[in-house]
Amino acid sequence: MQKKVWKVAVVREELVVITGNYIKAILLNQLIYWSKRVKDSNLYFLEEKKRMQLERDSDDSPLSYGWIYKKAEELSEETMLNLNEKTIRTYLKELDDMGYIAQRRNPKYKWDRTIQYRVNLTKVIEDLNRIGYHIEEYIMLLPSGNFSNSNDNNSGAIPEITSETTSETISNTSSEKEDGPDLNKNLSFAKISKLYLELSNRNKLTVNDRTAIEAVLEQSYPINEILDLTKECFAGFKQKYSGDKIKSFQYVANYIFNNAKTEQEEFQNGRNSINYGKLENKGESIFNKVTERAGIDGGWTRNLECDF
Structure with missing residues (x-):
């Protein structure tokens, strides 16, 4: 048989x-x-x-x-x-x-x-x-x-x-990719990457882009908020000179972190009751953590500068 x-x-x-x-x-x-x-x-x-x-x-x-x-x-x-x-x-x-x-x-x-x-x-x-x-x-x-x-x-x-x-x-x-990020994080990474590449008219992510996206995901912000803020960042971008554009997702990440910090300050001051993701007790630590991760002095700043 x-x-x-x-x-x-x-x-x-x-x-x-x-x-x-x-x-x-x-x-x-x-x-x-x-x-x-x-x-x-x-x-x-x-x-x-x-x-x-x-x-x-x-x-x-x-x-x-x-x-x-x-x-x-x-x-x-x-x-x-x-x-x-x-x-x-x-x-x-x-x-x-x-x-x-x-x-x-x-x-x-x-x-x-x-x-x-x-x-x-x-x-x-x-x-x-x-x-x-x-x-x-x-x-x-x-x-x-x-x-x-x-x-x-x-x-x-x-x-x-x-x-x-x-x-x-x-x-x-x-056991493939056993030590890698979980599926939900990768799905979020893909959504953010796709949107960023479409808005920036680019074909491929750079190492710095990936690092910035991962840094944002580490903060556990709601994915819809990240996507909305990414769109908002591009829509509100103002050129400093002809041909100026957003050259890295690091710029978008700074925008998201600044927005998160503002939301946290307003929340702490009692002017805003919205709980933006997991912002409790983060505040300034968000910027410190990302600066440490980037390993580049001045690479991640509160003042949004496009020329990364």
Whole structure:
């Protein structure tokens, strides 16, 4: 009697962050797995490499290879999500709308109504790189020179989700980023990063940007307040000279900390009853803590200066 093999579904934190939903992250990860196993996988990765080198969007590039023939019910069964076909298709449609996959009918046989899927690996890599995640695992056959990561220069393969996956693989996956920030903090980090990059018309966070965002998150302010204050900071910015602009999230962080300090002082003076996050007993310690973290004298100041 043949032994029954286990199914394994992996929830990858970085895919949850960019998709905003663990179910979409599981489905995207499963499609990435199948992308390695389609007959034309080599041509698919070569096509993605060319698209990345040309820096062209998926709408402008031909998508000839890497199409996966997979029914919604099969995806539900493989991932053990146990969702009906309509619900799975809804999540897949959302992934399509986000640009992480493409969908099509069988181009050769019009009678075949099974939808085919293709992962936009280029966008997955670009979005992860944009918000500061390690991307080596996803580079695959793509040129690693296009995407450097200061923490690790080694490239690897996408973890497989197979019925043959061993307990060792499960253990490695579950312990991944064990010492890192929790998922909620990373989701907040991604939201702040996305908004800041959009408002500043920039493509990538700098080390100082990441440090500043992390410093703000450490204060446990409500994420909606942080996002609103970020928008307010950009909306109220006044140029000192032609071409002047906000060049770092450090400027935004100072704005948020100043606002927090003002709220705290008003709260202590009885003029404002709003409890802004966890401001009790912080006040000046916020600035001291951030200055110490930055390790640069004058890098974090109360007086907002744009030229960081």
